[in-house]
Amino acid sequence: MKKRNNQKPARQFYKRLASIALLIFCCAILLNAFKARSLTASLSVLGRVSGMHSARTATVAQPEITVDLLTPNKYSRPQKALTQVNSIVIHYVGNAGSTATANRDYFENLRHTGTTSASSHFVVGIDGSIVQCVPLDEISYASNHRNRDTISIEVCHPDDSGKFSSDTIASLTKLVGWLLDVYDLEKDDVIRHYDVTGKVCPKYYVEHEDAWENLKQKFWDYYQKHK
Numbered sequence: 298m299k300k301r302n303n304q305k306p307a308r309q310f311y312k313r314l315a316s317i318a319l320l321i322f323c324c325a326i327l328l329n330a331f332k333a334r335s336l337t338a339s340l341s342v343l344g345r346v347s348g349m350h351s352a353r354t355a356t357v358a359q360p361e362i363t364v365d366l367l368t369p370n371k372y373s374r375p376q377k378a379l380t381q382v383n384s385i386v387i388h389y390v391g392n393a394g395s396t397a398t399a400n401r402d403y404f405e406n407l408r409h410t411g412t413t414s415a416s417s418h419f420v421v422g423i424d425g426s427i428v429q430c431v432p433l434d435e436i437s438y439a440s441n442h443r444n445r446d447t448i449s450i451e452v453c454h455p456d457d458s459g460k461f462s463s464d465t466i467a468s469l470t471k472l473v474g475w476l477l478d479v480y481d482l483e484k485d486d487v488i489r490h491y492d493v494t495g496k497v498c499p500k501y502y503v504e505h506e507d508a509w510e511n512l513k514q515k516f517w518d519y520y521q522k523h524k
């Protein structure tokens with residue numbers, strides 16, 4: 298006997314209603330899965346969640362970042378935990394005309410050559426590209442005794458003056474503005490390598506104090522405008 302044919306219209310209506318509810322439920326699950334995927338993608342830039350003790354979800358948009366992490370090794374990516382971030386340190390690469398990728402690859406190659414210990418979390422190119430080399434929950438080897446509580450940014454430059462290009466400054470501003478928000482930092486928490494050790498780095502912005510003040514103000518204004 299075909300029971301289905303004997304169902305009353307009301308029962309058929311409820312069955313249909315249940316099917317629609319099931320469909321909506323499945324769509325919601327799928328939608329959440331997609332949301333979780335995009336969240337994981339953005340967290341890959343920040344690093345493992347467990348290591349982000351002082352990081353927070355930023356309101357300022359994250360700039361476009363090419364994540365090209367170094368292979369773990371003792372010369373450039375020792376995988377020591379970075380548990381707090383109190384400053385952002387700006388450097389210049391000191392190799393005029395070199396690209397962000399070339400500088401990233403130099404850090405990568407140290408695992409073979411072992412000539413020195415060096416790396417940075419980010420490298421910003423002359424064309425404005427941003428490459429990430431080290432996760433934000435690990436220390437980089439850039440700022441001496443401040444490696445333990447800072448994020449480092451190496452900046453490329455077209456000539457020996459060490460002055461940054463306008464494309465570089467545009468990307469650097471977005472990157473620093475975003476990091477100021479992630480770590481809830483103040484204007485003067487953006488410092489130069491020079492402020493840590495007295496090294497002439499970033500060269501142009503050590504030799505031109507006014508240019509450094511203007512750059513810091515630019516970072517701060519961007520953050521204030523977009524937070």
Ligand SMILES: [Zn+2]
Nearest residue numbers: 388389490498
């Ligand atoms: Zn430096």
